[in-house]
Amino acid sequence: MRVFVISFLVKSLGAILVPGSGAGPQNRTQWRLIMSEKLPLLFIPGLSCNRGLWENQLNYFDDCAETWVAPLPEFDDLGRIAEAILAEAPAQFAAVGLSMGGYICFEMYKRAPERFLKMALMSTSVSADDPALARRRRLMVRRARSHGILKTWREAMERMVHPERAQDTQFLDKLVRKTFEVGAEAFCKHQIAMAGRPDYSSVAASVTCPTTILAGEGDVATPVACHREIANLIPHASFNVIPNAGHLPPLEAPDLVNMHLENWLFEHRFAIAAE
Template sequence: MAEPLVLLPGMMCDARVWATQLTVLSYQRPVTIAPVCMGDRIEEIASELLSCLPTKFALCGHGLGGAIALELIRRAPERVIRLALIGTNPLSDTPQEAADREPRMIGAKSGRFEPMLRNDILPRHIGGGPLRAHSIAEMQEMAMSLGADTYVRQERAMQRRRDQQSTLRRITQPTLILAGEDDQIVPLKRQEFLAELIPYAKLGVLHGVGHTVMLEDPEGTTEALYTWMRQPLVLR
């Protein structure tokens, strides 16, 4: 049987963000979309996941999910067969980045979550491609169904995340770094840096899209993941 694939959504996203990839990739292998809203620390979420995921699996995370993926491979590298990171920042927050999260968390807790999403948060997550309006509507629906409390926990988890540079240098699994050319959340240069630190990692860039490439370019994302899943496990 083909190796199982675990997909980890990003902030304010659930299984719906992976709909196209799930439809295509599940023809050949078991695909699990794991929840990422079980706590307000990356370490806590990773511990919960390790207790229920398959013994060995391919792992793909986006944004917050990518940060969790790095913690999973730091803790249990023997269980991860291959790794894909989409829109992932391997560094911890700078003091300014951490401070910038506070007004958003305060706003969400004080009843301003929906207008914040519409006017500030979601426009930065989506690029200017032809699916922009559709992608923003999809993310708005997912975010509102998850709710303000989940958003605050996820912001806090990202604010507290560790620097994973030392983890990156130890990764030997076939690795894909997939970036949106116009990502405003994790700029392309940061993702290029991420790819440089992982031995033999392959960098893919989807043009004309932003942070949430699964919605903005579903076909390009699926093709990149399909190619990654077919890479040989022994790298030369």
């Protein structure tokens, strides 16, 4: 029945939607005219990030998706954060998670897989922190409380971006200001939450919604190998490496991120409409 419905929709448009074929809707404007409702697109930030992390994506997709940015409550448990987001999020959504936002995606999927239409993950991992990394997080928490959050995060910021941006003081200062907006308590609580997170390999293997994985080519915090592992676990996931980007591709390479997210968001759109 579902195949018939999709076939009818495609034939009614007079086009077979094969990626790269040149047939069918080729851009967001055409998709927008075909679909009667915008797809809810939920962006989940990473540590010490907020709406500003997704500024380029929010502007780009505003005309063709119903964009949401998840708040990150000051909890020291990722499961509680996931539950708080699910309590207020749309009934169903396409989720985009970066870094800690990726871990939260897994926690949300574990609780409510039926609410995910699609999933995009970047700068993240399925692995739990090893003892050394967990200790380093707790040390950063102590240092943030004794020396201040901005100084602590500024010292760590250089390894969060591509090496070519490591000395770009204007760009790094912009990131530090985002940390100021989020606040010290959120930084500390979220570091503790990540230090105690479980391994998400089994959750990733259970994902059935269309998924894409984006890795920054110069990401030191979560190297490309971490993303390839996720892509191998999630059935039929697509995988792309973003050149000249580190741990923050939405800010470092916004045009490429937008292109990959657009391909992911509108691929198989008829299948979603026919559910």
